[in-house]
Amino acid sequence: MRPIFAKSWTSFSPLARGVGRGRWQVSRLSSTISPVAAPSTKSRLSSARVLVVGAVFFGVGATLWAGEAFYLAAEEAKGEPSYVPVNKATPGVPGADPAYPKTMTINGEELPVATCFGSDMADINKPRLVILGSGWGATSILKHTQDLDANGYYTVVLSPTNYFLFTPLLPEATTGTTECRSLIESIRKICFRSRAHYCEAAAQDVHFDLKMVEVIGVDGRHFLVPYDKLVIGVGAMNNTFGVPGVRENARFLKDIQDARYLRHKLMTNFETAALPTTSEEERKRLLSFVIAGGGPTGVEYAAELYDFLHEDLMKYFPDLTSSDVSVTIVQSADHILNTFSEAISLYAEERFKKHNINVVTNARVTKVDPGVLTYRNKNAKAGEVDTFEIPFGICLWSTGIGLRDFTKRLVDKIDMQKNKRAIEVDSRLRMKGVEGVYALGDCATIENPNMMEIVKQSFVETGKDSLDYDTFQSVIASIVDRFPQTAMHLEKLQNLFEKYDLDKNRRLDMTEIAVLVDETNKKLTSLPATAQVARQQGEYMAKKLNKLAWTPSAEGSMAVENTLKPFNYKHLGSFSYVGGDSAVIDLGGGRTGGGFGAFLLWRGAYLAKQVSLRTRVLLALDWTKRMFGRYDCSSPRS
């Protein structure tokens, strides 16, 4: 972000300042409105409207947290929850709950069974709810089930990281637009509010038959944690797609350590490039930033680099010229941001062109050597040179996600788990093939319906070989009810009926319906692996857990679960920052926008979605700081 008030600061007359700011906004506005190559102007929200909406949203977000500040501070000042512990046990003693053995033998090894986390044993006999992970899904559950244990659970959260990380802003932390600490919130603090117990341990395995989770504590020792209900939200890991050298020579951007490493590496590369002993070739290599993957993470990293390079860095590094620096995105698809509308891809590419950020599309990375990335042009004609090398100082790898070892272990155990890329759950987030286990977020995928089976069933039930409109309506309704993800493809029933009634006999026979089902199946995709999906799933799980808390028996639970609505994802919009105080927004259904308005909307939305007052205030301060200040180009190691 540019120091937007910089120009007006030279004059101290408040009037002059007002004018200066006004002028700047007008020029900004006009650049926002300027048409970009979009396939249809109708399909885009007018930029001016986005600007207004963005400004309003940002303003509301900013004042909201001020208000919430008072509320939460008052809440926190109340201190301890108002219940009294019944009896105290020596902390952490295995065997605190006599319903479980003190140790169990797993694969020939005797492991302790931990039943007590924390000295308060008032809830120890309640059903045990174990949550694996501390990311978006887990945190969303905890946030939406305040006083979880008072509702009937002894809740234990197990995760190897004792903080929640606001992942969408990670690219900002790589240059220092936001500080790392502003993006993380202590999971113990979040647990405290919902009376959950936390333990820093990584999930190793789940012994479904014993209803035990095997974990490895931060000290490396294995132990078992029993559960009655288990929620798996361990996330995913970066996928190298088998490209050799990625792990050794490129860097992912998934955790706060990655952001810190990238920030330190960026500055060290600049310092090394500025040494009088560095040759021109080496300098260009050190200052070449290559990003494999043109999704939001890659695009935002490129955008942050652009901001960083074009604001202060050249000023503080007089030894370097901007021609020494290059930023390149290598994308395998036709366009960057290819999960967004095409209008957005084109807008972002246009901007990047203006910013001298190279975008290489249709390129498949074949290997990553130390300092050199090799790719193959997928569209090269026979006889043409198709393999290219790009020397780099930093290579960011952000091409997609893959299964964690833990998740793979679980999927391999259960026969009903057919999808080998994630834990398959039904539309109520229940892991398929086991009882009492739920999964959400990046480690889970919701099964798509076998619609043909349902349709066949209804043919059998009605005993006819074709369906009239009313029956058709009820069959589709039952599908939509069980699989909400089909809703958007199956709405406007009248139209559908007419479209697929090929012989126009006011009835749909099996062949006609088969065409409908086939086309709908093609449109059905898995939910994207985003924070938004995990957060909504967490909220859904929280509501369900709150309801289930009052139905202790297994049969009762099942009955209650089946009456609850299945999970239905509501897409609230995707954002991506593209540099120079501009963002793009895709609200779905072709409604898109880009520019400064979208930028305000983006920041406002992220401010609103913070899990705690602390990070909200810190983030607002970081952004305010950037508005006036400059980047901090020091590079303390680790």
Next chain:
Amino acid sequence: MRPIFAKSWTSFSPLARGVGRGRWQVSRLSSTISPVAAPSTKSRLSSARVLVVGAVFFGVGATLWAGEAFYLAAEEAKGEPSYVPVNKATPGVPGADPAYPKTMTINGEELPVATCFGSDMADINKPRLVILGSGWGATSILKHTQDLDANGYYTVVLSPTNYFLFTPLLPEATTGTTECRSLIESIRKICFRSRAHYCEAAAQDVHFDLKMVEVIGVDGRHFLVPYDKLVIGVGAMNNTFGVPGVRENARFLKDIQDARYLRHKLMTNFETAALPTTSEEERKRLLSFVIAGGGPTGVEYAAELYDFLHEDLMKYFPDLTSSDVSVTIVQSADHILNTFSEAISLYAEERFKKHNINVVTNARVTKVDPGVLTYRNKNAKAGEVDTFEIPFGICLWSTGIGLRDFTKRLVDKIDMQKNKRAIEVDSRLRMKGVEGVYALGDCATIENPNMMEIVKQSFVETGKDSLDYDTFQSVIASIVDRFPQTAMHLEKLQNLFEKYDLDKNRRLDMTEIAVLVDETNKKLTSLPATAQVARQQGEYMAKKLNKLAWTPSAEGSMAVENTLKPFNYKHLGSFSYVGGDSAVIDLGGGRTGGGFGAFLLWRGAYLAKQVSLRTRVLLALDWTKRMFGRYDCSSPRS
């Protein structure tokens, strides 16, 4: 620091809030005034006075930076300096200045000679000023010589860390009271303001005969940098005093990496202690914090730990009880803070007793094993057990400083360098035995006068065997003029004269003066290795460099230097934070104070001494945050 407004937040009536705060301050005030075991009440500033002064100072400091904010923002907005580069060279090409060879052979190796740092070559033919280091001394020079090169130098700053670190607040960063980034400022930013060139390289050697500094760049390559004037401000390193196991098993607190490590280690130890598989003995060991050295660093670390442990930590770790945690200071002298007045030592010890911080005095650490520190009681009587072991989870080693390898290499080269613990400089900060080289800060020590020699000289000059009052006065005046550090011991001449005129003949003979000289010598100590000393020395050097810039010839320089006053250290007071919103202050001459007032004074002073607006604002924000908020008990790895 406690969340001081917490209580008042429960009520939202502004009146109630005011009362709440008032009550809190009153109770605070009374605890401040309560007498502590001080040897003499006269020797202490009244605590109420300290409170008032502290509050005023803090208020002034806090408003000052707001004012400076506007000024500096306006300054920065002006952008580039207003001079035009004369000619541009390819950056970093060795041989840019034809007055120097492109390479030189040192110890059989051909090393490049770097004469050009940055593309602007307008100043390349000016005298070359090289500053080694980026700590208090170097930064103080740069801050007090704005537009250094416009004054006649081509200035190059060489340091392996590209940031200035506000060292006195490092203990606060170990728990997160202040964030690490709030304590550092980019050295490139500081250099930019004074038009100095920076290069990330560590000093390896100085070839005095060639007037070349040999450095190692951040990429590990050696090169040479020529100088006309050289200022050495490389600081010192931690001293283990030969105790085995310190480097392997204890941690120093000297750089930002140490603070980050200690913060992460603290939280990880708490997480490990909270695991259900951790035994009670192991838990107690993990939560035992041992500090070797009772100086300000050790005391402040203990104070920070106390604040941290007693505010939130026990709340968020319900598995642990406060009896699991212990903090121990092992001090070799009779008292902690033994460089402060005794009143302060006693006050601090009293406070620590109240806070359950163990203070072991007269203890010499004999070895540090993994997890166990061994010490010997120096006062143990014959036959008594004199060796004790303390198990620890974290051991901080802060007992004193020692020579860096680089400094040692220089001292060993020059015959006139007799002091083997630092670079000896004269009272004008000139390194003894070489021309054009200065040293300051922790790596330097100012020689003490050979007073007997001066006195003998004056006996020879006057041709008499005793001095009358007038001659005595002029001899002492000449000593004080050359060695300002003697001033405080040689003031009140009339009294001195009468005291040492043992035979009361109104004249001092050689024997009588020998007694005076001997007693004064005993009182003369080296300046302490503090930020304050280095900062004042930097300011002194800056003034000198500005004056010398207009006298190019070596003889002229010498003449100007001799007319300049020698460096005279003014002690502005020593602070140490002791926990629970209390600090102690020693203004020298027996004027001491402690409590909340001193705490405000302490923070106000540190706010005022920040090198940049950025860190000042960040620090103020950190402290404000702590006043309302809680500690962030997450522990991201490096």
